[in-house]
Amino acid sequence: MGIPDRGLLDWLDEASTERGLYYANDDDGWDFWSYRDLGRLVLRTAAALRANGIGRGDVVALVQRSSPGFVAGFFGALAAGATPCSLAPPFAFQRADEYEKHAAHLLRTVRPGAVVCDDESLERMAKVAAEVGLGAPVAFDGLVADTEPLERPLPVPETALVQFTSGSSGFSRGVRISAEALRTNISGMGTWLGCAPERPAASWLPVHHDMGLVGFLLNVVVTGFDGWMFQPDDFIRSPLRYLRCLSDRRIVMTAMPNFGLSYIARRVRPADLEGLRFDALRAVIVGAERIDPRVLRDFHALLGPHGLDRGALVPAYGSAEATLAVTGLPPGEGWSTGRPDTAGDVASLAGTAVVGCGRPLPGRTVTIVSEDGAALPDGRVGEIVVSGVSIASGYVGDTGSASGTSLGERGLRTGDAGFVRDGQLFVIGRLGDGLKVSGKMVFAESLEALLHERGIPERRVAVLLGVRDGRPTAVALFAAARPGWRRTAHEVLSEWLGDAELLSAEVPRGGIAVTSSGKPRRRVIWRAVCAGEFPSALGPLTAD
Structure with a gap:
């Protein structure tokens, strides 16, 4: 049985001293932040943002790992009447140049009134902010230092979140989520899962991704149950x-x-x-x-x-x-x-x-x-169309995309x-990741599933499908291929793709371009292949 429907900031009035968030530390222990302490930090953050000129309609970009400061930054922006937006920190990208290009696009899209970083991200974001003509970002600890909290939060803005898509088909798009949509999604998840304060939860998901942010952190805090929080790299280690x-x-x-x-x-x-x-x-x-x-x-x-x-x-x-x-x-x-x-x-x-x-x-x-x-x-396959509550209000800036996703x-x-x-x-x-063969659509994800069943691990192969130079084509992209993988891929792809041209390429381990949430950027890689800009050599995919 879940809790009654509640507003995004109602938890501030009911903040418990007994329940809260536990953050994994380097000593194999936990740092506990009660909801009472987090609530006070939220109101301090709101006061600091207001003192720095942030008001209703402004966007506050958060470039932080999962932390008490991120919780305070997110809900503090709401309490200041502003709109929070979580951006992936540098740790989510393997290459500095890719990260800076990605972050610059996001900042140009939302034009935030403030960029709040953790210490780890500050130097890199200062460089990116300068390149796009924004003011210097501020470290969270410096923002809230010597600040007294607001007595009460201001009304929540109409747009309670700008959330970026994964960008698997190109650049990420900013999505405007209303306060009502965010509230009803959290409420719907609570009803579906039976969330209640006495039922603890744990997560290693990054808070710049919607599953980690809305699906976990916001759900936990608004509901008020104990949350045990890891960093993604804690989980990997x-x-x-x-x-x-x-x-x-x-x-x-x-x-x-x-x-x-x-x-x-x-x-x-x-x-x-x-x-x-x-x-x-x-x-x-x-x-x-x-x-x-x-x-x-x-x-x-x-x-x-x-x-x-x-x-x-x-x-x-x-x-x-x-x-x-x-x-x-x-x-x-x-x-x-x-x-x-x-x-x-x-x-x-x-x-x-x-x-x-x-x-x-x-x-x-x-x-x-x-x-x-x-x-x-x-039983018939087609495009999934969703309607009803908690649909986004629209996109921020350019609405074009190669993904085919649209709001109407x-x-x-x-x-x-x-x-x-x-x-x-x-x-x-x-x-967009499919190819018609003899009148039947074949999807890249389905072919990858067959390759995984045949022993090629997840994230070590990506299948790209499309029409290149007028001919149906498939590319098997390997990350540090092992002996036998190309033969396996040739057997699977040749069986299901008929007369399509079969190509292969190899990148170092971890070299398959992915989004900040870890999905292969198939359309981006495919466009590079078709333009002759892919950095790795393409060759025929053979059984040898």
Whole structure:
């Protein structure tokens, strides 16, 4: 049973001294911030922003890791009547030049009245801000130093969040999320998951991504339950520490993309889990990217002997333009797979059953439409269109995109392909990442799933599909390929792509361009390939 619907800043009036956020520190311990202390820091931040000229209608860009300062920056902007916007810090990018280009685009898009950084990001952001003609960013600690808190928060602005899309098809787009949309999305998630103050949660997700921000942090703070917070690189270094937290703290809810489950299954041995228990977990939310049923099975095989219920694995679907959550499987129901009708125009790849992402949350409607916009019956593949509450108000600045996602009178056209079966949504992949072969659409994500099943790990291969020089073409892009991978890719791609030209390229490990949320930037890489600007040599993909 969830808590009653509440406003975004109501928690400030009810801030507990007993509950709050626990931040993992370098000593294998935790730094605790009660909601009472966080609330005071929020009002100090609001006062500091107001003193620095920030008012209603201004955007406050936050370039911070998950921290008490980020919580204060986000809710402090709201309490000052301004609009927060979370930008990826430099740690999310491997190359400095890519980060600076990305950050400059975001700053030009939102033109923030203030840029608030943590110490780690300050120097890099000062350079970027100067390049785009903005004032110098300020470190959070310096912003709030010697500042007395506001007595009361100001009214929340109409736009409560500018949220950037992942940018998998090009530059990220800023999405305007109203206070009502943000509130109803958090409320809808609370109803779906049964969130309540007595049910603790844990996360390693970055707060610059909608799943980590809206799906976890804002949900936790507005609801008022204990949150155990890791950095993403904490999780990468030691997934076992994260699992120990789930066990020791009797965590009820956590969330991660498919990649996180796969990483745990690869890095953690059954013997490492001796003495741990996961029977308190009732919701491991899985989203943000296509979900692999093999990964769900492997994760449950690892943790199931230690009490994890299969029904605790909760696939979901959402997007930045929908604030976040659109559909989700109820905890306890148990995930299932399905395949589209074979009479449709999508190739049903053997061995690539699609994981169901649940049914629409209250107040949301999901429709599958054809290319001409006509609604399709159950089982037929088409574009996923979302309507109802918590849809974004619009885009900031340039609305153009190669992704196919758009907002209009009929709702959100997601640019994603999927089908509905008995009310449940099954997501296949991006429409822009597919290729028609003999009248059937084949999706890059489906081919990658087959490659993963054949032993090529996630994030070590990306499949690019499109028409190049008038000919259907596929590129298998490997990150530090191992012997046999090209042969495997040739077998899979040649079977499903007919007479398409098959090419391959290799980059160093970690060299596949990804978004700040870790998705392959397929359209960006494809455009570089077609323009002859891809830095790695292309060659035929052969079985040799």
